Amino acid sequence: MNQVALIQRGLARRYRLEKRFKTYGLTAIVCSVAFLVFLLGTTFLNGYTALLQTYIAVDITILDSDFDGDPSEDLLSKGDYSGIIKRSLREAFPEATKRKEKSELYRLISSGAQYDLREKVVDNPELVGQTATFWLLADDEVDVYMKGRIDPTIPEKKRRLKDRSIAWIEQLRNQGRIKRNFNILFFTNGDSREPEQAGILGAVVGSVFTILVTMLLAFPIGVAAAIYLQEFARKNRFTDLIEVNINNLAAVPSIIFGLLGLAIFLNFFHMPRSIPLVGGMVLALMTLPTIIISSRAALGAVPPSIREAALGVGASPVQTVLHHVLPLAMPGMLTGTIIGLAQALGETAPLLVIGMVAFIVDIPSSPMDPGTALPVQIYLWADSPERAFVERTSAAIMTLLLFLIAINGLIVLLRKKFERRW
Amino acid sequence: MNEGHIVTRFDQELEHLNSLILEMGQLAINQLTEALDSLANEDTEQAYNVIARDSKLNDLDSQSNDEIIRLIAKRQPVARDLRELIAIGKIVSDLERAGDEARKIAGLTIRFFEPGNKPPSNEILTDIHQLAEYVCKMLQLSMTSFSEQNMKTAGKVVRRGLKLDNQLQSIIRRLTTFIMEDPRNIGHFIDIVLGIRALERFGGHAKNIASHIVFIQTGEDLRHVADDEFLKSIGKH
Amino acid sequence: MNQTAIEFSKSIERNISDDPLNDPNYKTVGEVTVPNAAMTTKNVDVHYGDKQAIFNVSLDVGRNEVLSMIGPSGCGKSTFIRCLNRMNDTIDSCRIEGDIRLDGEDIYSRNMDVVLLRARVGMVFQKPNPFPKSIYDNVAYGVSLHGLSNNKSELDDIVEDALKRAGLWDEVSDRLNQPGTGLSGGQQQRLCIARAIAISPEIILMDEPCSALDPIATAKIEELIDELSQRYSICIVTHSMQQAARVSQRTAYFHLGKLIEVGATDIIFTNPSHRLTEGYITGRFG
Numbered sequence: 001m002n003q004v005a006l007i008q009r010g011l012a013r014r015y016r017l018e019k020r021f022k023t024y025g026l027t028a029i030v031c032s033v034a035f036l037v038f039l040l041g042t043t044f045l046n047g048y049t050a051l052l053q054t055y056i057a058v059d060i061t062i063l064d065s066d067f068d069g070d071p072s073e074d075l076l077s078k079g080d081y082s083g084i085i086k087r088s089l090r091e092a093f094p095e096a097t098k099r100k101e102k103s104e105l106y107r108l109i110s111s112g113a114q115y116d117l118r119e120k121v122v123d124n125p126e127l128v129g130q131t132a133t134f135w136l137l138a139d140d141e142v143d144v145y146m147k148g149r150i151d152p153t154i155p156e157k158k159r160r161l162k163d164r165s166i167a168w169i170e171q172l173r174n175q176g177r178i179k180r181n182f183n184i185l186f187f188t189n190g191d192s193r194e195p196e197q198a199g200i201l202g203a204v205v206g207s208v209f210t211i212l213v214t215m216l217l218a219f220p221i222g223v224a225a226a227i228y229l230q231e232f233a234r235k236n237r238f239t240d241l242i243e244v245n246i247n248n249l250a251a252v253p254s255i256i257f258g259l260l261g262l263a264i265f266l267n268f269f270h271m272p273r274s275i276p277l278v279g280g281m282v283l284a285l286m287t288l289p290t291i292i293i294s295s296r297a298a299l300g301a302v303p304p305s306i307r308e309a310a311l312g313v314g315a316s317p318v319q320t321v322l323h324h325v326l327p328l329a330m331p332g333m334l335t336g337t338i339i340g341l342a343q344a345l346g347e348t349a350p351l352l353v354i355g356m357v358a359f360i361v362d363i364p365s366s367p368m369d370p371g372t373a374l375p376v377q378i379y380l381w382a383d384s385p386e387r388a389f390v391e392r393t394s395a396a397i398m399t400l401l402l403f404l405i406a407i408n409g410l411i412v413l414l415r416k417k418f419e420r421r422w
Numbered sequence: 423m424n425e426g427h428i429v430t431r432f433d434q435e436l437e438h439l440n441s442l443i444l445e446m447g448q449l450a451i452n453q454l455t456e457a458l459d460s461l462a463n464e465d466t467e468q469a470y471n472v473i474a475r476d477s478k479l480n481d482l483d484s485q486s487n488d489e490i491i492r493l494i495a496k497r498q499p500v501a502r503d504l505r506e507l508i509a510i511g512k513i514v515s516d517l518e519r520a521g522d523e524a525r526k527i528a529g530l531t532i533r534f535f536e537p538g539n540k541p542p543s544n545e546i547l548t549d550i551h552q553l554a555e556y557v558c559k560m561l562q563l564s565m566t567s568f569s570e571q572n573m574k575t576a577g578k579v580v581r582r583g584l585k586l587d588n589q590l591q592s593i594i595r596r597l598t599t600f601i602m603e604d605p606r607n608i609g610h611f612i613d614i615v616l617g618i619r620a621l622e623r624f625g626g627h628a629k630n631i632a633s634h635i636v637f638i639q640t641g642e643d644l645r646h647v648a649d650d651e652f653l654k655s656i657g658k659h
Numbered sequence: 660m661n662q663t664a665i666e667f668s669k670s671i672e673r674n675i676s677d678d679p680l681n682d683p684n685y686k687t688v689g690e691v692t693v694p695n696a697a698m699t700t701k702n703v704d705v706h707y708g709d710k711q712a713i714f715n716v717s718l719d720v721g722r723n724e725v726l727s728m729i730g731p732s733g734c735g736k737s738t739f740i741r742c743l744n745r746m747n748d749t750i751d752s753c754r755i756e757g758d759i760r761l762d763g764e765d766i767y768s769r770n771m772d773v774v775l776l777r778a779r780v781g782m783v784f785q786k787p788n789p790f791p792k793s794i795y796d797n798v799a800y801g802v803s804l805h806g807l808s809n810n811k812s813e814l815d816d817i818v819e820d821a822l823k824r825a826g827l828w829d830e831v832s833d834r835l836n837q838p839g840t841g842l843s844g845g846q847q848q849r850l851c852i853a854r855a856i857a858i859s860p861e862i863i864l865m866d867e868p869c870s871a872l873d874p875i876a877t878a879k880i881e882e883l884i885d886e887l888s889q890r891y892s893i894c895i896v897t898h899s900m901q902q903a904a905r906v907s908q909r910t911a912y913f914h915l916g917k918l919i920e921v922g923a924t925d926i927i928f929t930n931p932s933h934r935l936t937e938g939y940i941t942g943r944f945g
Binding site for chain 3: 425426427428429432498499500501502503504505640641
């Protein structure tokens, strides 16, 4: 009886302790979820507007004289479309007479609009000599204003968009000459100095090539190394040394791998700068330790009884590993690979060092073409002064996250497929 | 093998069984001595008591048998433990039969001294007393040997058994002279010979018990070998 | 090692001065050789690194006999049985000395191929360890690995025969394509036995094959062992003395790496010669 009383006395304290501990854990979870929601929320709020782009309708009259009176196909593409747009703008807003006013007027329309116009005219030569309404890409400042991110109440000197421009924009808006469309350019263009023309495709393709190279190098090499170390290597000082070093490598800052890549691939092998191939190789180096460590863990988790069973019926060690151990370890290995590749996908520092930070407008068509990667693109845009790049940075972050989810999804799918073999 | 089983309960159960055997042994010895007392004191009432008490021995016999079966089923004994249980089972029947022999002696008292029967002369009865003391000692030694698991003592029992035959011969010879002296003694003579025969069997059971003890110790079954070989075999161990 | 086994060993250490275990040249009680042995071992020492696990053990495995090995945990019986098909090769620190012969061939000689050896000396392990494949594939794996069948129908026959001999055919014939891991523990162990006998070994080693099974499944395995001993020589390590008594014709008692006593199972379990054997089988401290 006495003992029961003793235990009961301590019970309340024990339960309290338990409750407190649970509360700590719950608080930690709530905190991290809050951080995550805040991060994703702000990213989304900043970024979703990048999916819309402002267009301005301008009545444009294309004259024969714009092509020296001979609108042949050849000359159509050589026309001064920039001049045509400027002339049309002057006609629309005759009050702009001073030089400064005019240049302000011209700046309403993106410098890229002329190429769009040219394309349309070349496609439809009959437009020459007619007046038609064209929706032209607005300048980023107009776009930002239309998205309500410029406060007209702050002193004029402190903003790039002057009062006069705002008045014009409002006038256009009242005339129904401003609309916002889905921003397809963002997904089809490469990088650009002009925010309204800047797109993510170049970075996405660069990242795809880089990750492909990383995966093709790191996964087989990592798995093979893990198998050898775990299943075949004799335990001695040398393998211990290798093991310790692999563990250390996993903790080495990524920029060191970048410098290593710079020294070996660029300076020694004289491979070109800025190409996804080199980027992928560097990231493969960086990912290898992660893959090796997790693959070894996965191999180690395969019950020894399976190995014994295979050896017991007379399978050779290699057959044992290939027929029985590897299939069972595969899900675990793939998990390690997900972690490694996700890490590589988000890595910036080593890519900066090997020159994948260059400003590249063209979309790479192979791993040998200069390119950039998503995180680097984010870094570049985040660094740019134009306000319109803010939303594009966020949009790029969302793209990167989607990319990560896609890769994880793919590997989880693979994992499931292997796991289903009982 | 001084140390006990890891399962101490098994040891306790064996201990209990051993105490049952010792109790039976003591009872068998007491039955014989009391039967002899009744014979010496011509006390038929005591003789009836002895006969009545024989059922106690039978009860102990079945109790021990049950115990042995339970132990075999529960503990699945092997080696020495197995031999011990099997041997104890046989010791139990030997003791029970020894008790039966004691009962026969008590029956002798009733036959001789029941009112209306003609009692025999004391001279004829001295042999019975002598022989009874001798076999009683044998059983006592057997029980000591059992409780101590001592093969030397078991050897003593066998050695006594060797002499038992000679003693029997001389007693018969002596009794024969009594008959020749007075043929009317023939009725008593047959009873006495039967009594002696019972005592001889009593001794035989004591010897069997000794051989069971040797079986527990060595695993050799010496019940059916010649006595000198028996002794040789004990000497070996 | 469980508590009692530790105490048991400690009680041995206490009287080590008067103990044969202290003698490095301890000679096993009983007859270690048999005529026309399937496998012979002579003076086998096994070391794990600096620690010696087996001391000078000589023991023959007779033809078509069931030889059981008993002894307290850590006595080296499993180590010894694993020497017989070189399963200890996988342990780097393990060093084996002595002479082990299968049909007169030294199994540790350079000419002996370990894959071939394991095809001739099959093994069944403590925990049922079917491959995570179908029942059919489990049995067929070793057969196709060694190329013992020429075509599918021959393979089918071998699988069926092995499953029949393992007493499992009636229970699984309608679900050969289902996973072997879905069977009950006892069925899994019989599947492992079928897998071992499918490649027609000469000797089957069993390392505590029933320790993970319930009594009914154990009884089925024991019945199977009895039947198999008509065709194969069987070595079985077991923790259950009753099992050793039930299935084997000869019993070997190991203690702290030494082979204390070998003899006919009948004798060992009724009248063992060595006091350590007696102490162990009757469940006493030595």
